[in-house]
Amino acid sequence: MKPYLREQKAFSFDDVPENTSFEAGYLVTVNSGWRSIRPVIDTGRCVGCEQCYLYCPDGVISIQNGKAVIDYDFCKGCGICAKICKIGAIGMEAEHK
Amino acid sequence: MANPTAEKLSRDEYFYGHKACAGCGGSLAVRAALKVLGQNAVSVLPAGCMSAVGFNFPQLCFSNNSIISTFAGTASMLTGIEAGLRAKGYSDFTAVGFAGDGGTADIGIQALSGAIARNDNIIYICDDNEAYMNTGIQKSGLTPFGARTTTTPAGSNIHGNLRPKKNMFEIAAAHGIPYAATASVGYITDFIKKVEKASKIQGTKYIHVIAPCPTGWGIQPDETVEIAKEVVDCGLWYLAEYENGEFTLNHKPKDFSSVEAYLKKQGRFKHLDLDDIKTIIASRDKKWAYIEKNFAYR
Numbered sequence: 001m002k003p004y005l006r007e008q009k010a011f012s013f014d015d016v017p018e019n020t021s022f023e024a025g026y027l028v029t030v031n032s033g034w035r036s037i038r039p040v041i042d043t044g045r046c047v048g049c050e051q052c053y054l055y056c057p058d059g060v061i062s063i064q065n066g067k068a069v070i071d072y073d074f075c076k077g078c079g080i081c082a083k084i085c086k087i088g089a090i091g092m093e094a095e096h097k
Numbered sequence: 098m099a100n101p102t103a104e105k106l107s108r109d110e111y112f113y114g115h116k117a118c119a120g121c122g123g124s125l126a127v128r129a130a131l132k133v134l135g136q137n138a139v140s141v142l143p144a145g146c147m148s149a150v151g152f153n154f155p156q157l158c159f160s161n162n163s164i165i166s167t168f169a170g171t172a173s174m175l176t177g178i179e180a181g182l183r184a185k186g187y188s189d190f191t192a193v194g195f196a197g198d199g200g201t202a203d204i205g206i207q208a209l210s211g212a213i214a215r216n217d218n219i220i221y222i223c224d225d226n227e228a229y230m231n232t233g234i235q236k237s238g239l240t241p242f243g244a245r246t247t248t249t250p251a252g253s254n255i256h257g258n259l260r261p262k263k264n265m266f267e268i269a270a271a272h273g274i275p276y277a278a279t280a281s282v283g284y285i286t287d288f289i290k291k292v293e294k295a296s297k298i299q300g301t302k303y304i305h306v307i308a309p310c311p312t313g314w315g316i317q318p319d320e321t322v323e324i325a326k327e328v329v330d331c332g333l334w335y336l337a338e339y340e341n342g343e344f345t346l347n348h349k350p351k352d353f354s355s356v357e358a359y360l361k362k363q364g365r366f367k368h369l370d371l372d373d374i375k376t377i378i379a380s381r382d383k384k385w386a387y388i389e390k391n392f393a394y395r
């Protein structure tokens with residue numbers, strides 16, 4: 001399990017918790033709007049070594065079928081993964097061309 | 098291609114969707130540690146960046162049980178959580194705290210010292226970004242000599258912070274704690290190993306991890322990991338453990354990389370002159386002479 005994006009809905013008073021505790025892993029907004037550049041995986045070159053997965057501060061890289069895959073909803077475009085990938089399988093591209 | 102470090106971790110993410118700045122080293126430390134400890138970690142976060150970016154109701158970015166403590170009370174809340182869950186009959190959990198450098202070396206040191214003295218069964222992780230970042234970069238007891246912060250400005254007379262960093266690792270060790278370690282997010286495998294080791298030891302565990310802050314250090318978001326590696330490579334930080342009353346050095350750089358290069362990459366050290374850099378190198382060499390003498394190397 002990981003925190004996941006909930007369906008956007010307006011809160012009614014009944015939904016507002018009476019104390020300061022609330023469900024864990026409850027996300028209502030994405031972080032994709034923070035990016036000016038985005039990492040793009042060259043799946044032909046990626047060898048699935050998982051170094052980018054280990055070092056991503058946001059945990060948005062997973063390895064699927066032996067290749068790195070990015071959750072662009074929550075990637076902030078920091079570029080750490082591109083520097084970590086020794087074989088250059090991650091390029092940073094402008095978000096708006 | 099199997100990665101042995103990745104294989105040790107839960108595939109789940111426990112710190113996700115948080116609002117830390119892009120490239121935040123602290124968020125990498127919290128994420129990695131929770132992937133070691135898993136769903137049954139109960140985490141405590143005092144005031145500081147990691148709580149501020151993780152709990153923005155209703156955006157709640159921890160998928161394990163987590164709570165914000167008072168600024169000074171990370172360790173005392175960990176003590177209470179551990180005792181409370183144990184009293185209710187739970188045994189399969191880890192009480193873990195993530196506190197900043199300010200929350201650890203200054204305001205939370207009394208609670209931490211008390212917990213270590215009682216040998217409470219908790220893990221305390223200090224994510225050290227070397228200043229009070231969440232309130233806008235003020236000097237803490239772990240800000241290094243020469244660093245510019247808003248409370249230690251750099252001018253022609255005074256070149257940033259006048260005092261050296263407190264030695265929290267050896268302060269924790271001096272209590273006779275069962276396990277203490279230093280780490281850096283630039284050596285993530287070493288950090289992960291230490292969290293894993295701590296999770297298997299009974300009593301209080303203290304891990305001090307260097308976690309660069311691009312915003313406060315004046316570096317680019319993509320430089321966090323390399324600068325966290327470089328601080329170890331140039332000898333201004335070291336990877337070590339304290340266990341059974343003995344210090345062990347885990348990593349010995351063959352030749353130190355350039356201290357000046359490390360400093361000059363960061364906005365907070367840009368103003369330092371050659372004399373300042375000499376002072377920093379001399380204190381590094383003194384520290385390493387002490388390490389050579391008192392730490393075993395394994």
Ligand SMILES: Cc1ncc(C[n+]2csc(CCOP(=O)(O)OP(=O)(O)O)c2C)c(N)n1
Binds near residue numbers: 123144145
């Ligand atoms: C008792 C108390 N004093 C002051 C504050 C204000 N405050 C909130 S976060 C923070 C800075 C925390 O610095 P640090 O512990 O180094 O964590 P960082 O934000 O750098 O991760 C301060 C001073 C507070 N919340 N409570």
Ligand code: SF4
Binds near residue numbers: 047086088
């Ligand atoms: S570091 Fe590079 S090669 Fe390794 S998994 Fe990531 S993208 Fe693929």
Ligand code: SF4
Binds near residue numbers: 055057060070078080
């Ligand atoms: S750019 Fe940063 S946040 Fe995005 S996948 Fe790479 S390391 Fe993760």
Ligand code: SF4
Binds near residue numbers: 226
């Ligand atoms: S200010 Fe620094 S420590 Fe705080 S979230 Fe941003 S990068 Fe992380």
Ligand SMILES: [Mg+2]
Binds near residue numbers: 228229
């Ligand atoms: Mg701090």
